[in-house]
């Protein structure tokens with residue numbers, strides 16, 4: 001699921017004046033909704049989770065004239081995997097720990113990305129990025145211009161998308177991307193070629209379904225069936241999650257929100273649903289809409305009584321929830337490439353490969369901030385270091401010094417934890433090699449007419465993104 005793939009070079013949409021995000025503004029957007037006394041009970045609907053999916057589901061009910069619902073959220077803020085923090089020696093820059101991009105806007109009068117519309121409605125500050133055309137290339141010997149290999153990998157992904165479409169038309173089985181590439185005669189051998197492929201296919205998701213990846217890409221970036229190939233980076237001091245929080249504040253009242261309540265048990269029957277939280281609340285409702293991440297559903301944090309039916313368990317088990325980790329570094333001053341991205345090819349595939357400069361015109365010029373992204377097993381390993389940033393820094397700097405031998409030590413470092421976070425258990429979902437569309441339909445299907453499912457992972461078209469999908 002290559003989120004980052006864009007082709008068009010364009011100018012910045014937004015030219016920010018004073019792009020430094022003031023920490024004092026980061027909370028400005030958070031909803032001040034506080035539950036009043038006893039939690040509401042016996043409602044028509046319980047919406048479990050207050051991320052993009054939960055809040056937009058609530059809005060949809062509200063628009064349909066149904067206001068007898070409660071959103072139950074473990075955190076005390078809306079947004080879920082859209083979540084910012086302040087960073088830097090001064091604590092003066094707002095960085096996004098999770099989602100940062102709006103992928104796809106609109107082509108002509110074609111379909112508009114609803115996330116982009118929300119962003120416009122709440123005046124989100126964004127900047128257009130050119131992640132596939134504004135790159136400096138490195139390997140373990142320093143700068144090395146392998147842009148020809150990069151162009152070839154762009155081409156290979158287009159061919160894989162076309163192949164997936166063709167095979168679908170002809171009722172042939174899905175292939176994982178690696179197999180599709182082999183079939184097309186594309187087989188990267190060198191570290192440089194491998195780094196290009198890694199970047200192309202969403203950071204080493206080579207076991208990913210080529211069909212699901214192609215749909216995901218097409219419904220987002222292909223103007224024929226999707227939005228557009230424009231990627232907008234949120235640089236809003238209020239945080240990207242502001243679009244969820246500010247939207248929530250337009251229609252919710254305090255009795256419709258229950259923060260700080262972690263759901264532990266969901267009991268469902270023909271007569272309705274009871275949800276038990278870790279602090280002992282039992283809430284009943286006619287219906288519950290579960291919007292927890294696939295990672296949460298795969299684990300044992302939440303139990304269902306009776307157990308979910310086999311077809312549902314199979315669907316939940318078939319989609320994967322890998323980890324994607326950004327490591328933010330701040331230096332006294334910028335000493336690196338002037339492009340948006342630096343792509344680094346190590347002899348060990350996946351070792352600190354993708355570097356993105358935030359000390360960039362329109363983002364945070366003068367900030368000295370850059371971040372590097374790792375995924376999959378490598379990200380998992382970093383999480384096992386358990387926030388030992390000393391160790392992480394040693395490893396990251398070893399790579400950065402292959403790119404820049406005289407690189408000084410950073411003055412600040414931060415990495416968010418997603419895989420081991422009990423409320424997420426991974427970053428975003430991805431369909432594996434055993435993908436069949438029925439699994440996706442079964443993921444979003446209700447269980448007995450009372451238990452419903454929504455959220456990133458349940459969307460066949462937009463999984464992995466901050467889009468929204470409703471039952």
Ligand SMILES: Cc1cc2nc3c(=O)[nH]c(=O)nc-3n(C[C@H](O)[C@H](O)[C@H](O)COP(=O)(O)OP(=O)(O)OC[C@H]3O[C@@H](n4cnc5c(N)ncnc54)[C@H](O)[C@@H]3O)c2cc1C
Nearest residue numbers: 049051052053074080081098099100101263455456465466
């Ligand atoms: C590192 C990273 C980078 C990403 N980058 C992008 C990007 O650039 N662009 C993009 O479009 N998408 C990106 N995504 C994906 C995007 O963030 C998600 O697809 C989207 O935010 C999911 O929304 P959701 O409502 O489905 O789920 P969530 O945001 O996970 O919402 C579920 C809510 O349920 C709550 N919850 C979980 N368990 C319980 C419980 N037991 N009891 C009560 N509450 C609970 C959680 O706190 C959370 O608020 C990224 C994600 C990550 C992690």
Ligand SMILES: *[C@@H]1O[C@H](CO)[C@@H](O)[C@H](O)[C@H]1NC(C)=O
Nearest residue numbers: 021022023024025026028237
């Ligand atoms: C907060 O943001 C607003 C507008 O974006 C700005 O006018 C104001 O000065 C900011 N406040 C602080 C404390 O930076």
Ligand SMILES: *[C@@H]1O[C@H](CO)[C@@H](O)[C@H](O)[C@H]1NC(C)=O
Nearest residue numbers: 033034035075076258259260
């Ligand atoms: C939730 O918990 C946080 C942190 O413990 C606290 O600051 C906040 O006031 C609580 N909010 C509600 C609505 O209980």
Ligand SMILES: *[C@@H]1O[C@H](CO)[C@@H](O)[C@H](O)[C@H]1NC(C)=O
Nearest residue numbers: 114115116117118119121247
């Ligand atoms: C944005 O606001 C307009 C006008 O209020 C509204 O019609 C539209 O539905 C909103 N879009 C989204 C995605 O919320």
Ligand SMILES: *[C@@H]1O[C@H](CO)[C@@H](O)[C@H](O)[C@H]1NC(C)=O
Nearest residue numbers: 130133134135338339340361
């Ligand atoms: C990258 O973008 C910057 C700013 O738009 C531009 O000055 C530069 O020429 C671009 N570089 C490449 C290699 O496209």
Ligand SMILES: *[C@@H]1O[C@H](CO)[C@@H](O)[C@H](O)[C@H]1NC(C)=O
Nearest residue numbers: 136137144145146147148149
């Ligand atoms: C890298 O090589 C390509 C052609 O192979 C060329 O167009 C580009 O300008 C080169 N970039 C640099 C920074 O030398």
Ligand SMILES: *[C@@H]1O[C@H](CO)[C@@H](O)[C@H](O)[C@H]1NC(C)=O
Nearest residue numbers: 161162164165166214215218
């Ligand atoms: C994706 O779009 C490409 C280009 O339009 C098309 O050839 C291909 O069939 C599509 N893939 C799928 C799986 O729909």
Ligand SMILES: *[C@@H]1O[C@H](CO)[C@@H](O)[C@H](O)[C@H]1NC(C)=O
Nearest residue numbers: 166167168169170171172173
């Ligand atoms: C694919 O299967 C569908 C449904 O079974 C059938 O209608 C269609 O003709 C098949 N297409 C091909 C190319 O075999």
Ligand SMILES: *[C@@H]1O[C@H](CO)[C@@H](O)[C@H](O)[C@H]1NC(C)=O
Nearest residue numbers: 038039041042281282283284
């Ligand atoms: C909610 O109602 C149910 C049944 O009507 C009851 O068992 C439960 O204790 C109530 N919960 C709270 C928190 O009042």
Ligand SMILES: *[C@@H]1O[C@H](CO)[C@@H](O)[C@H](O)[C@H]1NC(C)=O
Nearest residue numbers: 265267274276280281282283
């Ligand atoms: C909540 O429900 C559970 C399971 O039915 C029960 O064991 C527990 O006593 C109930 N708690 C309260 C406070 O009613």
Ligand SMILES: *[C@@H]1O[C@H](CO)[C@@H](O)[C@H](O)[C@H]1NC(C)=O
Nearest residue numbers: 264265276300301302303305
């Ligand atoms: C509630 O869920 C927890 C965690 O999944 C589990 O350990 C516990 O046995 C469940 N309790 C009931 C009453 O189902």
Ligand SMILES: *[C@@H]1O[C@H](CO)[C@@H](O)[C@H](O)[C@H]1NC(C)=O
Nearest residue numbers: 088089090092330366367368
């Ligand atoms: C941090 O603050 C100092 C003085 O308060 C300022 O000179 C410096 O530019 C700031 N650094 C960054 C990275 O914002």
Ligand SMILES: *[C@@H]1O[C@H](CO)[C@@H](O)[C@H](O)[C@H]1NC(C)=O
Nearest residue numbers: 385387388389390391392394
């Ligand atoms: C963190 O990593 C450093 C460098 O490897 C090591 O010296 C230190 O003992 C580690 N700290 C902890 C708490 O594990």
